[in-house]
Amino acid sequence: MTAQAQHLPSLTTSIDYATLATRFRPIFARIAEGAVARERERALPYEQIQWLKEAGFGAVRVPVEHGGAGASLPQLFQLLIELAEADSNITQALRGHFAFVEDRLNAQVSGSQAVWFKRFVEGDLVGCAWTEVGAVKIGDVITRVSRQGEQWVVNGTKYYSTGSLYSDWIDLFARRDDTGADVIAAIRTQQPGVRQSDDWDGFGQRTTGSGTSVFENARVEEENIIDFATRFKYQTAFYQLVLLAVLVGSGRAALRDFSAEVGKRTRVFSHGNAPSTRQDPQILQVIGKASGLVYASEAATLRAAQAAQAAYLAHFTDDAETERQANIAAELESAQAQVVAVELVLRATSDLFNTLGASGTSTAKQLDRHWRNARTASSHNPVIYKERIIGDWHVNGTEPPYVWQIGGAKQG
Template sequence: MTVETAERIGTAAQAREVARRLAAEFAVHAGWRDRERELPYEEIERLAASGLLAVTVPADLGGADLPPSAVAEVVRILATADPNIAQIPHSHFVYVNLLRLAGSDEQRRRYLGRVLDGGRIANAQSERSGATVAEVGTTIRPAGSRFRVDGVKYYCTGSLFADVLAVLARLDDPDEISGLAPGEYIAYLPAQSPGVRIIDDWNGMGQRTTGSGTVSFDGVEVDADQLVPRSSAVRAPTGYGAFAQLLHVAIDAGIARGALTAAAEFVRTKSRPWFEAGVDRAVDDPLLIQRFGELSVTVTAAEATLTAAAAAVDAAIAVPSTGAEAVRPEENSQASTLAPSPNGEPADPVAAASLAVAAAKILADRAANEVSTALFEVSGTRSAAADLNLHQFWRNARTHTLHDPVRWKYHHLGRALLHDTPPPLHGVI
């Protein structure tokens, strides 16, 4: 599935320009793809060939090494056109970041070299069998000179389009030969490996073409050098989780902007004015103008907060990680105080980034759901015609915003303010 060659992007400005060009192309048939559930194989090929999926590859490996803020803007731009396509590479960027943070030099060269050539990584992380989403039932076990992976994963976004699957699994009983410690690992394995079964069974009401189905692993053999320990990135103050959550914010902000744009276009071209307004065109109805102003503020606030959170994540990853030893095992939380230093900078940039992203996610969640609902309010009865498929915005917003409940983000923000308590390090703040 990998493209033969991929373009190289060198700057954030170039990345934005390429994203805008692709977004304009992807938007043309986005509604049709959603209605027919036509999976965007061709579009993902073009996305990979454009070089956008390689923009975070480190400079020492030939990549642009662009910061999180640049990636978030690319994702937001794509999401205004088709949030399905914007979500598909989410895990790709996350697991490229894991390799940057926790992979060996050889692993970084091997997998990130493939990414530079257009390779795509997808996640196989979530499970349904545990009492909570945090439990990992998929296992890695020694099998002779190799290991075997067994388990079933769900919501594996992008798996239908991937070359490599990043599989979250648990190693309980390593042998002495491997030299690996017990714990959670990400196994990077070819999507076509024997024993891998990728099932196109995602039936969500929204984000219908993200390829977020089931993947099963039945005695899939891997070598030790395909395993990357997860704890040094996830359970240490590295900014890993803040970066992953930032991209979710970008998707929601993009949905909100896309819905507002669609609503404005519909009102300009198709809506009739309410008779009491005494105007000839819907766009001249003063109450409608007022409502669009309110929605514009909602979307602009979400976008501005995304920008601020992205800057905070940029600052966090610029700080050298102190590694796994920084974890507080008794609390699994960031240890330093949240009070700013004398120069006004946060004493703990990673904690500050997590909190900034949490606030941004709350506003983007609110904007995506409010604006995609208000689209019908401002557009009138004609907009409810099923063949127009304008409900795709609400379905996409409602489905994607189920990621990582915002009620817990409020909780962590409140604890930080009242108790000076840093957020936990589980990676989904």
């Protein structure tokens, strides 16, 4: 048995979900209380994310022996769905953090792994900064890590730096000047060389902290420069699962809010079916159908999370082919769940407006935020390409891609 295999039980032990969720649900409820006001005022949830940090939410996947909760991936994503129901922006803001945690879980058992586990348990959060825009071409990386005297520094500009405004560290994708290798640089945010902006202008998910990050000779310790080739293999499936949690949570929140509005509505239409809206069978049908759509989306998401958990476990075996097949399944199942959730949640968050009159569009209620947030989350990792990838697997047995980028088209 390898050292990795011996360490495996501590990494995958799951606690009772009810116990785990009970620990965080009071915080989720507090977060939900101010969600409408934050949406209306575009107020960033610094305080709310601090509550989660102090409660150890960022360490739920850390092994129990290192001070974390030892949660499985299905448990993590169930928690993220509950958090997204309270405020879907916060779940997405934590996307980079949990991906970096997952990478450290998959890393070789070492002193540096224990250092990161300690940081997570103490409340440190990690944002992300991968995407470049402008002149960068597909496959290129403009951001550079280079040696400057006795230290390493990073220079470059990143966009869509989700969650970085709330984070202690940034998981940054860059290229080494000396070797040309692609790397992850884990950079401390609190230093003069890092400048962050809240300039994300999307019509949904507006408080995710997804703005521009500029790095000007930002220092990075050599031990925090990680070869990208060692990144955990099911990472694209993992990132997609976080977005699915955002979608499902948005659907659950819409169902909750529209049901409450229907329950207290006093006005009826002359051509309706009952003396009160809450008794109108057509209105109840709309609510019931939306509930089913959201339920199916959540079921698909949690099924895909099981495939990701299997890929995680397979990493600690000595069977390369078993791990490869598990990674294929994780990627395909996350894509299949994406196809389902995008269509069903968008339909539910739109159709629910049929339960109310024009008053349902009141900006005071902010009911439209659920559709806007779902539509924005659905626009990441375009579902049309995922549908093609799934079809190519079924027809031609083509293995899905595990890493992909966006950038300008190369000429010629």
